[in-house]
Amino acid sequence: xxPSGIVTITTDxxxxxxxxxxxxxxxxxRFPAAKIIDLAHDIPAQWPPxxxxxxxxxxxxxxxxxxxxxxxxxxxGTARDILVVECGGHVFMAPDNGLLAQLIDSxxxxxxxxxxxxxxxxxxxSATFHGRDIFAPVAAGLAAGTxxxxxxxxxTADWTPGWIDEPEVSAGRITGIVVTIDAFGNxxxxxxxxxxxxxSEPVVDIGGHHVPMLRTYGLAKPGDYxxxxxxxxxxxxxxxxxxxxxxxxxxxGAPVVIRERN
Amino acid sequence: xxPSGIVTITTDxxxxxxxxxxxxxxxxxRFPAAKIIDLAHDIPAQWPPxxxxxxxxxxxxxxxxxxxxxxxxxxxGTARDILVVECGGHVFMAPDNGLLAQLIDSxxxxxxxxxxxxxxxxxxxSATFHGRDIFAPVAAGLAAGTxxxxxxxxxTADWTPGWIDEPEVSAGRITGIVVTIDAFGNxxxxxxxxxxxxxSEPVVDIGGHHVPMLRTYGLAKPGDYxxxxxxxxxxxxxxxxxxxxxxxxxxxGAPVVIRERN
Amino acid sequence: xxPSGIVTITTDxxxxxxxxxxxxxxxxxRFPAAKIIDLAHDIPAQWPPxxxxxxxxxxxxxxxxxxxxxxxxxxxGTARDILVVECGGHVFMAPDNGLLAQLIDSxxxxxxxxxxxxxxxxxxxSATFHGRDIFAPVAAGLAAGTxxxxxxxxxTADWTPGWIDEPEVSAGRITGIVVTIDAFGNxxxxxxxxxxxxxSEPVVDIGGHHVPMLRTYGLAKPGDYxxxxxxxxxxxxxxxxxxxxxxxxxxxGAPVVIRERN
Numbered sequence: 001x002x003p004s005g006i007v008t009i010t011t012d013x014x015x016x017x018x019x020x021x022x023x024x025x026x027x028x029x030r031f032p033a034a035k036i037i038d039l040a041h042d043i044p045a046q047w048p049p050x051x052x053x054x055x056x057x058x059x060x061x062x063x064x065x066x067x068x069x070x071x072x073x074x075x076x077g078t079a080r081d082i083l084v085v086e087c088g089g090h091v092f093m094a095p096d097n098g099l100l101a102q103l104i105d106s107x108x109x110x111x112x113x114x115x116x117x118x119x120x121x122x123x124x125x126s127a128t129f130h131g132r133d134i135f136a137p138v139a140a141g142l143a144a145g146t147x148x149x150x151x152x153x154x155x156t157a158d159w160t161p162g163w164i165d166e167p168e169v170s171a172g173r174i175t176g177i178v179v180t181i182d183a184f185g186n187x188x189x190x191x192x193x194x195x196x197x198x199x200s201e202p203v204v205d206i207g208g209h210h211v212p213m214l215r216t217y218g219l220a221k222p223g224d225y226x227x228x229x230x231x232x233x234x235x236x237x238x239x240x241x242x243x244x245x246x247x248x249x250x251x252x253g254a255p256v257v258i259r260e261r262n
Numbered sequence: 263x264x265p266s267g268i269v270t271i272t273t274d275x276x277x278x279x280x281x282x283x284x285x286x287x288x289x290x291x292r293f294p295a296a297k298i299i300d301l302a303h304d305i306p307a308q309w310p311p312x313x314x315x316x317x318x319x320x321x322x323x324x325x326x327x328x329x330x331x332x333x334x335x336x337x338x339g340t341a342r343d344i345l346v347v348e349c350g351g352h353v354f355m356a357p358d359n360g361l362l363a364q365l366i367d368s369x370x371x372x373x374x375x376x377x378x379x380x381x382x383x384x385x386x387x388s389a390t391f392h393g394r395d396i397f398a399p400v401a402a403g404l405a406a407g408t409x410x411x412x413x414x415x416x417x418t419a420d421w422t423p424g425w426i427d428e429p430e431v432s433a434g435r436i437t438g439i440v441v442t443i444d445a446f447g448n449x450x451x452x453x454x455x456x457x458x459x460x461x462s463e464p465v466v467d468i469g470g471h472h473v474p475m476l477r478t479y480g481l482a483k484p485g486d487y488x489x490x491x492x493x494x495x496x497x498x499x500x501x502x503x504x505x506x507x508x509x510x511x512x513x514x515g516a517p518v519v520i521r522e523r524n
Numbered sequence: 525x526x527p528s529g530i531v532t533i534t535t536d537x538x539x540x541x542x543x544x545x546x547x548x549x550x551x552x553x554r555f556p557a558a559k560i561i562d563l564a565h566d567i568p569a570q571w572p573p574x575x576x577x578x579x580x581x582x583x584x585x586x587x588x589x590x591x592x593x594x595x596x597x598x599x600x601g602t603a604r605d606i607l608v609v610e611c612g613g614h615v616f617m618a619p620d621n622g623l624l625a626q627l628i629d630s631x632x633x634x635x636x637x638x639x640x641x642x643x644x645x646x647x648x649x650s651a652t653f654h655g656r657d658i659f660a661p662v663a664a665g666l667a668a669g670t671x672x673x674x675x676x677x678x679x680t681a682d683w684t685p686g687w688i689d690e691p692e693v694s695a696g697r698i699t700g701i702v703v704t705i706d707a708f709g710n711x712x713x714x715x716x717x718x719x720x721x722x723x724s725e726p727v728v729d730i731g732g733h734h735v736p737m738l739r740t741y742g743l744a745k746p747g748d749y750x751x752x753x754x755x756x757x758x759x760x761x762x763x764x765x766x767x768x769x770x771x772x773x774x775x776x777g778a779p780v781v782i783r784e785r786n
Contacts, residue, residue, distance in 0.1 A: 183276025
């Protein structure tokens with residue numbers, strides 16, 4: 001891997017307090033030229049699948065050689081391992097709690113390893129903040145090219161599976177769920193573009209509504225619901241000049257069905 | 263333009279999800295030395311005037327040669343153009359939806375162009391996220407000095423006007439509106455300092471209250487309302503050790519009148 | 525001091541508007557190689573002690589030679605001074621309103637000075653935003669090594685004391701308060717690890733509950749309360765897979781007592 005010097009950070013820490021900042025301090029202390037990007041910090045507390053969804057849909061937009069940290073870690077300080085995944089010329093680190101399962105499952109070239117902290121001379125980590133005490137220093141070393149993944153982690157064929165089922169496809173119906181909601185109230189599903197490509201006139205059933213698929217928001221009348229394949233390649237339900245989440249009363253986990261118009 | 267390498271980003275994306283982050287990834291992929299600053303992401307959804315207000319009041323605090331992206335874009339994916347404005351040695355990009363009208367109107371040297379994406383070899387953009395697919399790569403090229411505005415955009419004398427009227431001035435009364443509210447609950451108006459310079463003892467009428475103008479917050483008694491010319495050169499109404507927005511029940515759009523004390 | 529080039533910023537500005545961004549613009553205009561880190565911006569409005577708490581518990585995680593700005597400044601534009609504190613090879617700047625008292629009290633090597641803006645050729649500052657007009661340019665000069673603290677500030681033995689009492693220790697009981705609450709709803713106290721080291725089986729009394737001390741979150745059953753020494757070296761009360769703040773109905777200032785189990 002030719003390092004880009006970029007480290008992205010995804011957490012459920014929210015935007016309160018210095019938790020992300022001290023991770024950045026540790027990274028810059030070990031790798032002063034690091035370029036650190038906040039990917040998302042609003043993951044619902046201790047809900048790894050949403051972090052995994054965004055990481056697996058976002059990394060392609062960063063240059064090869066980037067290191068992506070994803071820390072949603074209810075098991076911090078217990079026996080859970082830390083995974084290091086190489087894929088597409090990028091490196092990913094997350095607790096082995098299912099967070100990276102979607103990335104691994106959807107990339108044939110993904111190589112999965114377990115971090116072996118015994119190979120690193122890290123100060124004794126705290127029991128509650130491995131983001132700062134393990135993830136940050138290791139990310140600095142990997143992003144700087146100080147060591148390779150193979151030098152600090154051991155390849156494995158075994159990891160914790162994802163928490164969310166892949167969408168079900170049967171008889172022209174695709175059934176997925178709302179994975180996340182953006183600041184506009186758009187409901188973002190786990191249904192990949194490729195699953196609906198064969199439908200000639202797809203309709204989305206959600207929250208008791210039947211919503212047509214359009215190309216972009218501005219093609220719907222204000223107040224109308226629409227579905228579209230969004231810029232991250234998944235189906236999303238929106239409301240023109242409004243919030244689909246509020247209007248439909250839908251939250252994370254709500255079922256989304258896509259079918260041919262009758 | 264001598265590039266500073268700085269790109270600022272203003273959006274209505276909020277602080278949820280990886281939307282701003284992937285823009286940064288695209289910029290750094292094309293211009294690894296870019297220094298990217300988040301200007302504001304809390305613009306109310308699809309309300310371009312507030313983004314325009316902050317951009318037009320903030321750019322002076324960045325070094326010349328900076329590129330300022332402002333993406334509040336309800337028309338993304340429809341026929342709306344993208345404007346590129348040069349002014350004061352800085353470059354600004356925004357959808358042609360009125361966002362940049364205030365900047366253009368208040369700077370005589372502003373030169374307005376329309377982006378011509380045919381001159382650029384960009385991958386096919388998504389229909390819904392031009393921030394990532396057009397704004398970010400073009401900003402990277404402009405900020406790096408890879409190309410000039412004239413090479414990627416065509417000068418124009420025609421653009422969408424602003425959504426908010428300039429303050430009315432008549433018979434010693436200036437009438438404006440609340441444009442935005444900060445985290446302290448201070449009500450920030452669109453009334454420029456220069457409009458009140460002639461009043462000897464100005465009073466601000468807002469929310470049924472008559473508020474005196476002072477020099478700074480600490481000169482009012484706790485709980486008292488005060489008005490002042492804020493650090494961005496506009497009149498602001500505050501409450502000492504409290505929230506004027508809550509206390510006065512005022513929101514964006516509320517009328518603000520400044521007049522001579524009787 | 526060998527500068528690291530890092531400037532951290534802690535404020536009560538929230539995440540609205542361009543207030544922090546224009547500070548960054550000013551810093552980069554004077555010191556283009558600055559690496560600027562947002563430490564925390566969610567300090568409750570005009571409550572300096574929480575900013576002081578986080579700064580005094582976070583700076584160790586940044587490389588020596590960093591400059592830390594903390595701007596919670598209800599007295600901006602009045603006669604209050606600005607302190608510059610050197611400690612552990614780092615530099616700290618804050619209004620002289622008690623914000624830095626905890627840092628000074630807990631570090632024997634802290635050297636306290638008052639900024640003398642007459643020694644600097646700064647543009648006339650606004651009355652309401654010294655973060656941008658004084659703190660940012662001075663931080664740029666200090667972080668770049670353009671001048672030393674001694675060149676712009678005068679040593680003093682006199683400063684405003686902190687707003688929060690140190691924990692009381694008596695007869696095996698330590699009594700402190702909740703200083704801040706993180707995004708998980710964990711209640712973070714001002715009781716340092718060292719104060720509880722002598723207790724063999726400590727119990728925390730808070731909100732009418734008696735909470736046992738454990739090593740990490742994952743060792744409690746979902747829904748159970750636990751206390752622990754957190755990664756910043758203070759006692760924290762948490763609820764496994766829940767929010768202690770909500771569950772216990774506790775806010776900032778709530779009393780926290782630690783004692784030997786009966």
